[in-house]
Amino acid sequence: MTATTPAPTRPAGTSASTRLMWAILGLVLLADALDMIDSTVTNIAAPTISADLHGGEGLIKWLGSSYMLAMGVLLVVGGRLGDKFGQRRMFLIGMGGFTLASAVAGFSPDPALLIVARVVQGAFGALMIPQGMAIMTKTFSRDMLGKAFAFFGPLLGIASVGGPILAGFIIDADLFGLSWRPVFLINLILGAIGLTLAFRLLPRDDGDRTVVVDGRGSALLGLTMFGLLFGLVEGSTNGWTATPIASLAVGLAAFAAFARRQTTASDPLLKPSLLRNRGFGSGLVVGLVVFASTSGLIYVLSLFIQEGLHASPRTASLALLPLTLGIIVAAGTCMALIKKLGRTLIFAGIAVVLAGGGWLLALVVHSGTGLGLWTLAAPVFVTGLGMGACYGTIFDIALGDIDPDEAGSASGSLSAIQQLASGIGSAAVTSVFFTTAGAGLGHAMTISLIVVLALGAACLPAVALMPRRAPEETGH
DSSP: OOTTOOOSSHHHHHHHHHHHHHHHHHHHHHHHHHHHHHHHHHHHHHHHHHHHHTOHHHHHHHHHHHHHHHHHHHHHHHHHHHHHHOHHHHHHHHHHHHHHHHHHHHHOSSHHHHHHHHHHHHHHHHHHHHHHHHHHHHHSOHHHHHHHHHHHHHHHHHHHHHHHHHHHHHHHHTGGGOTTTHHHHHHHHHHHHHHHHHHHHSOOOOOOTTOOOOHHHHHHHHHHHHHHHHHHHHHHHHOSOHHHHHHHHHHHHHHHHHHHHHHHOSSOSSOHHHHTOHHHHHHHHHHHHHHHHHHHHHHHHHHIIIIISOOOHHHHHHHTHHHHHHHHHHHHHHHHHHHHHTTHHHHHHHHHHHHHHHHHHHHHHHHGGGOOHHHHHHHHHHHHHHHHHHHTTHHHHHTTTOOGGGHHHHHHHHHHHHHHHHHHHHHHHHHHHHHTGGGOHHHHHHHHHHHHHHHHHHTHHHHTTSOSSOOGGGOO
């Protein structure tokens, strides 16, 4: 079925068109849910996977970071490729590649192949995810777009809850004696459904071959992130020898070259005018710090609950449920408040994260690994409320001073920063956790919380430089 096959009469055509738009929305939401689930399942599954494959600390650090690294580096490129070669074609390639990479991840016999599969998952996900919004923008009526946007927040919130819970229950169920592997293999079923629907539903388009894709800039960004993350993970795992130090140096040099490229390329990934915009630049900094620190906190909290408090994967997933519920509640509430309060919501969100994190810190300092899981529920929920207030507002506010013709580039850049920050944060805070674990997991969690709280407090001055309000069209 295509968008050009309505029945001849107006009522039937209107009905068919409406049904088609709802079906496409369902497909796009499925793709986004796949991404959200796969970016969160390793929060719970990492210790079990590492123990089964004898991957050690390095595998735990890379499981989430590798996926988000590839996704963040290629997300903007994926959008450009859709413009150039057609959104339908790129969506199908992305969904197909993501599904095959999930199979490789599920059947991986060793850590190296699993990490490669996670990178490939992220890369194909970056081809798939940008196409959905572009397709809807082209084919949906204005009224239907408004309805579609209303579905994204709740569904992605459910997916973020469902990913860890699904992982916990699957691992504890040990389906067919496969332990953690069905966490990835379930994507074969979901991916097959997605591909079937995409072939039938998505309108055909040839793209615009004049669109320029900055491959050199993308390669430099990828080298930057890989150099920094590899150096960080290798140094914190095996000691600060010449190899991790050289890797960090390469990453920094590649970043300098990437920054230079953005000022000289005819069609850069990040427009220089955006970087000269103080409000947008401040939003990038705040987003980078907030997403990095909170993603790292979620990851080490899961490790602490499983390794320090000796909870099963299923119990750990349920123990993290208050955090995700807090995120959903606050994000939904802030949608109604963002027009009135603007960047004040970001101040409030960070303050609540600091309060919840401080509460957790006090409990860990007092009880260490003797904490009860029910004791964690309230501070974890409060921390989630703060995260939700930030997640729902930072990027909307950052777009407040952006010219309309730059909104697309700015939104793509912010989405990429979110993914990259999540990868950096999970690797960095996990590295702190394992580096300090020699003195006990209670001590490791204490130091990790102090680092997260310090980062949150440090980015508060940058919030004051952000625009006061979101642009009218983003306050949906």
